[in-house]
Structures are given as structure tokens and as C-alpha cells.
Amino acid sequence: MTSLSIYLNVVEKDEWGGEVFGPDSFPYCHEMCFVSKMDRAFRKERHWDETVSVKEWQRLCKILRPNIKPNRLKLFLTCDVADIELSDEFLQPLLQTPTLQLRECSIRLASGFLKPGNTGYHTPGSLQELAALARLNVQQAAEQLATNRSTQSFFRYGDLPKEIRFQILEHTELVSPFDLAWTSNQPEALAYQPHKSQFYEHRTFQYGTYGPAICCQKCSPRTDACACFLRHGAFSTTCTCWTMPTHFFLVDHQMKDDAENGRRYLRSLSLDHVSGQDVYHLPDSRGMEQWQECLSIINDEMNPRQLSLTIDLGFDKSSVYYSYGGDYKFVPDICYTREAEKVWTVGKVLADSLVGHVQLKNLFFHFMWPFEDHEEGIPTDRGLVLEKMVMGENYESTDRGKNERRHRWNGYQCDKDEGCPVCS
Structure with missing residues (x-):
């Protein structure tokens, strides 16, 4: 057996x-x-x-x-x-x-x-x-706990050269195996969803842009019950699910400094916008204050000239339907248009905050519905307007892999009816 x-x-x-x-x-x-x-x-x-x-x-x-x-x-x-x-x-x-x-x-x-x-x-x-x-x-x-540990086997991490310290950190959980999305989950939303964090969500699921992450499915056989430590009172020797390694910030000051210095090696950063939070990034809002803090971190602690920034303001029709109506209630077309214009206003505010303040390698704006304006049957990407406004008239995001990256990132829900240029 x-x-x-x-x-x-x-x-x-x-x-x-x-x-x-x-x-x-x-x-x-x-x-x-x-x-x-x-x-x-x-x-x-x-x-x-x-x-x-x-x-x-x-x-x-x-x-x-x-x-x-x-x-x-x-x-x-x-x-x-x-x-x-x-x-x-x-x-x-x-x-x-x-x-x-x-x-x-x-x-x-x-x-x-x-x-x-x-x-x-x-x-x-x-x-x-x-x-x-x-x-x-x-x-x-599984005999994974050492029984006889000698103090002679310990070494002082802080005494190692910086290059060796960083090579050690590259093989730790400080490097996420997939994309992370910042989130402002409310405490009440976390009461019965322990797999979520108040600060981030990791994107490993295929069911839509927003929602809980599926486990690695290696914690137990697929025909059994899940034993993921992020979602249950459980643990498995084979589970590969990732969680924010906060313990790296608590070892000593040197380890904390090294971990925080990892920001300068970030090459991709994404901002998601959830339908229904249309005022979150408007002037004088708490969201805009946090966004300005984010821009300061990008300029002061990262390398913006090597950074690709994605601002995704996409939402689908179903989210508007359930926000305004639901339960088979009729939702007028004006509701969808009104929501799209609110999101477009948020996009312009975010673009204005970037002009002259941050010099990026790439900038990608996404609008899912309406994903595009139709002129004589020819679709026009609305995000190009804001991208050129920030990056210059000669900037072509499509040639830089804008749509391929969005389609490939498994946090997105691609739908031909919603205008995904890769699926269509």
C-alpha cells in the first residue's frame, strides 16, 4: 500500500x-x-x-x-x-x-x-x-522536524555579502510564483474567507477577474477534500500554495531592509478597478491619496524606467446588471453607459496624475465594457487615448504586447462578447 x-x-x-x-x-x-x-x-x-x-x-x-x-x-x-x-x-x-x-x-x-x-x-x-x-x-x-539541532550549524545572515544575501532570497517565498493584485478587502469580508489577505490577492484562478484563489490542488488528491492551509484548518507536505512571507520582515533589520529593497526589481505592476467604486480614485478621495503614495514609492523605491504599469478599469455587463437590478429586473442601457463614463472619468484622473510625474517603460490602459468605441464598425481602443496622453503620440502599446499580456494573465476573464481582441 x-x-x-x-x-x-x-x-x-x-x-x-x-x-x-x-x-x-x-x-x-x-x-x-x-x-x-x-x-x-x-x-x-x-x-x-x-x-x-x-x-x-x-x-x-x-x-x-x-x-x-x-x-x-x-x-x-x-x-x-x-x-x-x-x-x-x-x-x-x-x-x-x-x-x-x-x-x-x-x-x-x-x-x-x-x-x-x-x-x-x-x-x-x-x-x-x-x-x-x-x-x-x-x-x-513525515519526520520533517529536526530532532537534534546544533547551534554550530547557525550562521549570521547579516555578515554575508549583499550579492550572496540576494541570491539566498531568490530561492525563498519572497519571490511569488504568480501575479499579486493589491486589494482593500474589508475586515468583514475576511471573516469567513481566511484565504484572503487585507492587502493583496494572488491570482491563480480562471473563473473571473475578482474572486477567491483556487489552491494549488497538490495538497491532496483531486478526489479528496482540500487540505490547503490558506483556506482550511489544515496542512499538507505537498501543498505549494503561496502566502505573503511576512516572517522575512521580522528576522532582523538587515533581512527587513533586504526584503523591502526588492521593490526596485519589480518590472510589472497592475492596478485593478472594481465596478461600483467609481469615486475611489477621484480627487480628494482616500483612494487618490493611496494612489499618490503608490506613485511616490514607484519614483523613490523602484526603477520606473524599467516598469510596465497596467491600469485595468475593465468591468463586464453582468456586474452592472447586478449593481443596478438583478433578479431578472430590466436595467436600462443608460445605466451601462453611465457606468462606462464614470470609469472613463476615473481613467482620465489617473492619467493626469502620471503626466510629468512618472517616466515609465510601458503603460497599458484597459476598458472592458464598452471596451471600445465603434466608428463605422471599426473598433477603437479607448485606452490608447490615455496612453498617448502620458507616453507621447508615438507610443504604440499594442506593439509592446498590451493585449497579449492581459489575455495571458490568468486573473482576467476573456469573453468574445465583451470585446477581448485576442479571443475575438
Whole structure:
């Protein structure tokens, strides 16, 4: 036996309560995630079938321990608990002496899909606590924790030459494997979406421009439940999901300075505009104040002459429909036009702030709907007007890969009907 999946929770529709994310609003990455929203999390008031499950799990561990070769078995354990103190009961059989020496291991102790009101719901703090507990036990089971550490093996990072320090950082999580998008997620939006940050979203999903990121899908088999540490109270030795490595800023002053100096190596930066926030970047707004701070960082801490800046003011028709109407209500065409003109006004304000203040390598403006003005059936990219206004009349963004970059960046939703020049 080389692989084993254990799912201890019981599906019982009569037991679950409260709303959960549906498939239309939350992209499930594993097959069991959609079904597991109706699972009954283990509670102190034990049901008879839960008692049987625990006893069978304990018995299974006793059978596996003497019969499984070391570093051979891949074990994937899912046991969602409603009470944190119950987690030790399920983890103890796995770590009894002699410990199972697993090749790979993932443990999930709580689901992050549930909304407040569900009996299995956990706050972000509770999920993080369970994720840390799962991580400790997974690393022990997979023997990833060093038992005998000698102080002689440590070295002073700050004593290394700058060139070597930077080469070390290139192989750390300080380098994101994909694009990051700045976001201003509100605290209430983070209450039941622990995978989101208050400051950024990483774009790994294919379902649209805005929404939660799908996990790497390597934390557990696709047919199992997700064990991503960013979304659940879970941890896996095979998970490759990325999170902002804030610990690099806390080691010492030298490490913090080196990490912050990484800004000068940025070659691409994007600004997304969400429909419905049309006043966010208008003069005297908080958004414009933050935008001016961003321009100061670009000039003072980055290399703007090597930077490609993308300002995406795109929105699709469906977002306007649900903002103004929804539920099969008729939305007049004037609403779509009005929204487009508001966004166009925001674009001109942003372009004005760039003129004479920042010298960029490339500048790309995007407008999705209406993506273009039609003159005698010939589409005209509205963004070209603002690009030439900032970069000069001879600037041609299309020749510099404007549309190919936008189409290739997996955070965008391309739609022929919305005017994507690559899809059309």
C-alpha cells in the first residue's frame, strides 16, 4: 500500500445548518469539497456513528504501524471538528510510539468553506490555530522536524555579502510564483474567507477577474477534500500554495531592509478597478491619496524606467446588471453607459496624475465594457487615448504586447462578447 485516504466525517443533511458558499460563488478545487459542506463536524456531544469512526481510526493506526514500510505511505486524513479540543483525540493515534514514518501526509481539522451560523464554522483565528496544529503533526508524521539541532550549524545572515544575501532570497517565498493584485478587502469580508489577505490577492484562478484563489490542488488528491492551509484548518507536505512571507520582515533589520529593497526589481505592476467604486480614485478621495503614495514609492523605491504599469478599469455587463437590478429586473442601457463614463472619468484622473510625474517603460490602459468605441464598425481602443496622453503620440502599446499580456494573465476573464481582441 502506497496511498491511503481517510475521511471520518459523516454526511447527514438533517444535521447541517446555516448557509455555505455555493458552486457559483466559490470555486471548489477538489471533488469532495462541494459535498463536504453538508458534513457533520465532530462535536463534544458524540453521535454513535462518530464514536465508531474514532474507534476504527484508532484500530487502523495500530494495524498500519507494524505493517507499513517507512517513507512509503502517502496518508491523507480529513476529520473536521467543531471543537478544537477534540483534535488531539484524532491526532494521538497517528503519533503514538513507534511513529508512522510517512512519505507524504495531509491533515485537515476544519473546513474554511462555511459561513457564520453553521455548526462547523470556525473564525479565522480558530482556523489558523487548527492549521498550526495540523502542520506540527504532519511534520512529525513525515519526520520533517529536526530532532537534534546544533547551534554550530547557525550562521549570521547579516555578515554575508549583499550579492550572496540576494541570491539566498531568490530561492525563498519572497519571490511569488504568480501575479499579486493589491486589494482593500474589508475586515468583514475576511471573516469567513481566511484565504484572503487585507492587502493583496494572488491570482491563480480562471473563473473571473475578482474572486477567491483556487489552491494549488497538490495538497491532496483531486478526489479528496482540500487540505490547503490558506483556506482550511489544515496542512499538507505537498501543498505549494503561496502566502505573503511576512516572517522575512521580522528576522532582523538587515533581512527587513533586504526584503523591502526588492521593490526596485519589480518590472510589472497592475492596478485593478472594481465596478461600483467609481469615486475611489477621484480627487480628494482616500483612494487618490493611496494612489499618490503608490506613485511616490514607484519614483523613490523602484526603477520606473524599467516598469510596465497596467491600469485595468475593465468591468463586464453582468456586474452592472447586478449593481443596478438583478433578479431578472430590466436595467436600462443608460445605466451601462453611465457606468462606462464614470470609469472613463476615473481613467482620465489617473492619467493626469502620471503626466510629468512618472517616466515609465510601458503603460497599458484597459476598458472592458464598452471596451471600445465603434466608428463605422471599426473598433477603437479607448485606452490608447490615455496612453498617448502620458507616453507621447508615438507610443504604440499594442506593439509592446498590451493585449497579449492581459489575455495571458490568468486573473482576467476573456469573453468574445465583451470585446477581448485576442479571443475575438
